[in-house]
Structures are given as C-alpha cells and as structure tokens.
Amino acid sequence: MNHSAAEPRDLFAIADLASEFGISTRAIRFYESKGLLAPERVGGTRIFRRRDRARLILILRGKRLGFSLRDISDYLSLYDAHSHTAQVALLAGKAEERLVLLEAQKRDLETMISELREIQLLARQRLAQERTSHP
Amino acid sequence: MNHSAAEPRDLFAIADLASEFGISTRAIRFYESKGLLAPERVGGTRIFRRRDRARLILILRGKRLGFSLRDISDYLSLYDAHSHTAQVALLAGKAEERLVLLEAQKRDLETMISELREIQLLARQRLAQERTSHP
C-alpha cells in the first residue's frame, strides 16, 4: 500500500506544464530568463518540481490580474522567505490600487453594457418599424 | 441675455483636449489615423467639436476597460446611426465576457491581497521576535 493517497507527481517536463496551463514552452523559458522560475537541470534539460509549478501558477494569476512580469517577480520574491515588511506593504498597496481600478472598471463596463442594450433596443425597434412600413 | 445657461464651448484645439484629458496630442492624432476621430479642418488645423470630444471620452473609457482601439472603433460605429443588431449583440457579448473576467480578477486580487497581508503579519512577527531575542 502506498503511503500517499493522491500521489501527486513531483517532476514535470517543460511541455507538461505548458500543456497543463495552455501556454507555450517559449513563455516558460521566457519567465525563467526573467528570473521568475529556476527549475533544476538534468544535463541541459529543465526539470520542474511542484514548487516550480506553484510559482508558475502564481505567475499566471499575476498575468491575469494585469501585473507586469516585473511586478510578479517582486511578488514571488515575497514567498522566498526573507521578505521585508516594507516590500510587502508596497506590493499590498499596488494590489489595492489595482482593486480600486478594477471596481471602477466594473462600473464603467456596466454603463457600457446598458448603453449597448439601449442601442440594441433602438435597432430592434427600427427593424420592426421597417417591417410594418414595407409590408 | 444669453439663450444658454452654462454656455459650453463647441470648438477645441487639439491641445485643449489633450490637456483636458491628460493625454498627448500625438495620441489624439493617432486615434484619428485609426479612424476613431474625424475632426473638421480649417486649413490643415484640426478643429474638434463637442461631438468629437464625446467620442474621445468614449475612447478613453474603452481604453480604461482594456479594449483595443479596434474594439473601440467598432463600439463607436454603433453610435454612428446605422448599427445592425447583430453587431450590437456581438459587442454586448464582448462587454459581458469582459465583465465576467473582471469579476474573476477581482476575486483573484482579493486572494492576493489577503496573502500579502498574511505575509506581512509573519514578517512583523519575525521582526518582533528578533527584537526580543537580541535585546
């Protein structure tokens, strides 16, 4: 019997992660070149462990949030132990700024959607009008 | 006595709009080159009216929302009368997609902020610990 229940893998090739997250191997190598990842090597080949995979997940979340790789790099370094409170506060500040932005965007977008709905309504009315006037 | 109460201006130079909205004149010319604006000309000089100014406001809102100039162009054309319902529906779709995205981002960001707060808490504790162990 196995000591582990789920037995999650610990070793990944670059293509494994690429396909799992729907990104290119080029992107992953690019992140490494920017210092966001540091997989081990066997010969020349990159070997990724769960830790690297976790970092990649954080990277992708950061990207979804619209942060630059530079920002994400700073963020990741907070997970690497010796984070200074000042640094953390700074990043938390950036995150909150962006949250405020997001909320404003959401309002803008809701405005936009209702404008579109109104235009749509008018267009539909126009169509109906044309049909009744050209029978 | 004037027939208008507020008497809003109707003619603007490119620099007026640029400074009003905190963008460059280059940007405005760029938007025109992409067909998003079509100010009148007096000689060679662009003259913007309220209508152009209104379009610029829509452009900037679109940009805040992360839409490409191409998307914004489509959106603007909806205001130019003959919008087809299909087009409107398509853009409303895009807007809603993005709204869903924004809501997901907001959740992601809230997660991120609480992570940062936690890291900050740990860092503070570590600092306090160091102070008591090195008096």
Next chain:
DNA sequence: CATACGTTTGACGTTAACGTCAAGCCGTGG
C-alpha cells in the same frame, strides 16, 4: 544504424500604442 522526438540556446520578428524627433507652414506681436 537511422530516424524521430523532445529539448536546448540564440537570434530575429511581431504587435499595439504611442513617443520622439525633424522639417515645414501659418498667424500674431513687437
């Protein structure tokens, strides 16, 4: 052994949305 596959590095290309000159036109003030 041949070939096929996955991997590597390196170099160059790409896209969007402007920024940054450069050179020239135009009307005004002194």
Next chain:
DNA sequence: CCACGGCTTGACGTTAACGTCAAACGTATG
C-alpha cells in the same frame, strides 16, 4: 521683417511579452 508658438505630416524608435525559426544535442525505438 522676424522671431515665436502652435500646428502639420512623416519617419523612425520604444516597450513588453512573447512567436518563430534555425541548428544542434540526447535518447529511445524500430
């Protein structure tokens, strides 16, 4: 008249985040 400020077009530069080859290597397989 001449300088000045604001406007014009045109051309080239910039940045981020990869994409797209190319050439070479290692290894597993028939």
